[in-house]
Amino acid sequence: MHRSASILKSVARLKRLSFQLIAMAEGSTNTNSNHVPKEETVTAGIIIIGDEILKGHTQDTNSTFMCKKLRSLGVKVQRISVLPDDVDVIASEIASFSSRFTHVLTSGGIGPTHDDVTFEAVARAFGESVFPHPELVSLVKKFFGKSNMQCPEMKLAHIPESSQLNYGVDKRTGSLLKYPLINVRNVYIFPGIPLLMERALEGLDHLFRNERTQFVSKEIFVNADEASIASVLNQVNGAFKKHVSLGSYPDWVNNYYRVKLTLDSDSEQHLLQAYHFLMEKLPRDITVPFVSNPVSIAAQEVYKLAQTRTELGHKVSAGLQTIEEALGKFKLSEICVGFNGGKDCTALLHLSCAAVQRKYPGGMEKLQALYIRIVSPFPEMEQFIQDTAKRYNLKIFTVHGNIRQALVDLKGQQPELKAVLMGTRRTDPYSRTLTPLCMTDPGWPQYMRVNPLLVGSYFVKCLLLQSLPFLFYLFIYFPLYTSLGSMDNTLKNPALRYVNHIGLECYKPAYLLENEDDERTSR
Structure with a gap:
């Protein structure tokens, strides 16, 4: 032994x-x-x-x-x-x-x-x-x-x-x-x-701290396919690869840019040289500014847009006034925002977030949202709702069934709720006589319906998303659809269909729809 x-x-x-x-x-x-x-x-x-x-x-x-x-x-x-x-x-x-x-x-x-x-x-x-x-x-x-x-x-x-x-x-x-x-x-x-x-x-x-080295980086967002700028990237990499690392990352689902480029180095001088070289070589007008956390600056950007002397600015301002009126009548815990992943309610959510940030600049409770889940929703929609809940720090109430039954269930589950912000438009069915703040109809669960987007239109919502293009919203709207229902009843909108120069069937972005009445022809 x-x-x-x-x-x-x-x-x-x-x-x-x-x-x-x-x-x-x-x-x-x-x-x-x-x-x-x-x-x-x-x-x-x-x-x-x-x-x-x-x-x-x-x-x-x-x-x-x-x-x-x-x-x-x-x-x-x-x-x-x-x-x-x-x-x-x-x-x-x-x-x-x-x-x-x-x-x-x-x-x-x-x-x-x-x-x-x-x-x-x-x-x-x-x-x-x-x-x-x-x-x-x-x-x-x-x-x-x-x-x-x-x-x-x-x-x-x-x-x-x-x-x-x-x-x-x-x-x-x-x-x-x-x-x-x-x-x-x-x-x-x-x-x-x-x-x-x-x-x-x-x-x-x-x-682990190394005082001798400080890494620096820059991001450039490009609204073009990666292949179209490959030759430029090769030039930059060939000229600076000894001191600067160049990364190229396509994003197929972003509604604002197509490729994110990154420059990384331990030398600010070399980084700036590579950055200026890259910007000189890239085609004009394909780089776009991008805000990675638009929620944090919602109030700043939305209220800036509301102050512009344009038709859009006036309508955004009117919508904000409606939300502010509701926030004056109800506690934040008594209000929720209707949210189902659609473009209108995404714009509404961001406007609501901006108004709440303005009213509670020192911090606030979680913004509440109502998700009425339909049968067979798009998987992309479900994922988008989850991502949005994290991004806006939402407390989401999920209910099922038609809207009337959903509100009955909501009343039983969350009796403290008194008002629901909705993305209803004047052109929606049964909505021509609605006012910005109005109670639900007799025989329905009693809620104050808050309608900040009544003054808008389909074009205004899309324009809003283009004017604040760093917003994240359900990307499948842009290439194919103008209105979403379930997977079973939603088709590509034929009003967006066209044949390109080589005979392939293609679809225009949804915001290019020419006739607003055609918006829901895909359902």
Whole structure:
């Protein structure tokens, strides 16, 4: 038995020596967390650990957060690996990454169960064993109330022999985080739970900060097909690729631009040179301004549009006045916006958001929305509604059936609601006598109907979406449809159909519909 133990120790020493020789051969001497690399570029490799990621059971968001955070700290991420819960596989990748990159960040595989093997794998990568660290043993006893060294939770206290403990600061509260981040040499072992990983990385970002490098970037949005600008992109890449990274990302569903171009560099001078070169080479008038978060500036942009001395400006102003009147009569908790993913209610939602931002500039409760779900809705519509709810921070009430039954159900589920903002137009059926604020008809559940878009028309809604084109709305309207029902009763609008110069059947964008009466001929 003593001979076997001696052999195992010799093997461990050989592994350590092998790792050090490999590291030296590849120009890395990262043997502790305080090592400062001689080269200017500070690099990182990220290892995401978990069978659940590879099987598609869980979506990895940790690597995205890590990449963004590290880049803001001047660290260049060069590789991401996603590995199964296999000790040998993880150990091999850690040894490889540790010798190649300044920092290695792992995420996942820390816990009390059989598939939590990251500590063991890191130890094996460096020819070490795991042991019960006294400080972590005390933490486990205190946190879990367990004193038995054989309990599953105690696995969290068994870490590699040369581990260092790093206590971060919770930047929300200013207090120390309760559990330390463990590192072995240049390998930092983060938890897999996104909330815990993000807190740990935020609280210990000084471990990775590289003051010598600051990455800069620019985005250019192009309203043209990627193929049409490929030759220009090749010229830019050929001229600046040594110092500037050029990215080209088509977006097939955006209603405003077709391609997003990115320029990234660690030199502002080189970035600006590449940017000006690119802008000179691109055809005129194909770049467009784009606002990635239009919700945050809704009040600013919408009220600016309302002040313009145009027909559209007057109608937007009238709509805002109707919404403001409703906000004066009812609490925000008593109002909801009718929203089903359509173009009219998307415009209405944005106008409502603008009016609420103006009334409550210091913050507000969640804006409430009513979604009356039909049978067989377009999958794109369902996804758009979910995305919009996140974008506008909506609290959505979903009810089913025809509008009358839906309002009956809504009254039972949300009795505090008193008013519904609707995208009704004067030209809609049974709407010619409506006023901006009017109660529902006798025999219906009693709600105040708020109609800010009565003064509008189909053209005005589309013009509104063109005048504020950074709004996100259901993209299938633009190429094919002018009005959506269910998948079963909605067709491409024949009024938009035309045959192009080579004889192919095509459809004009919906906002080019010439006769407003043809809007619903696709249903």
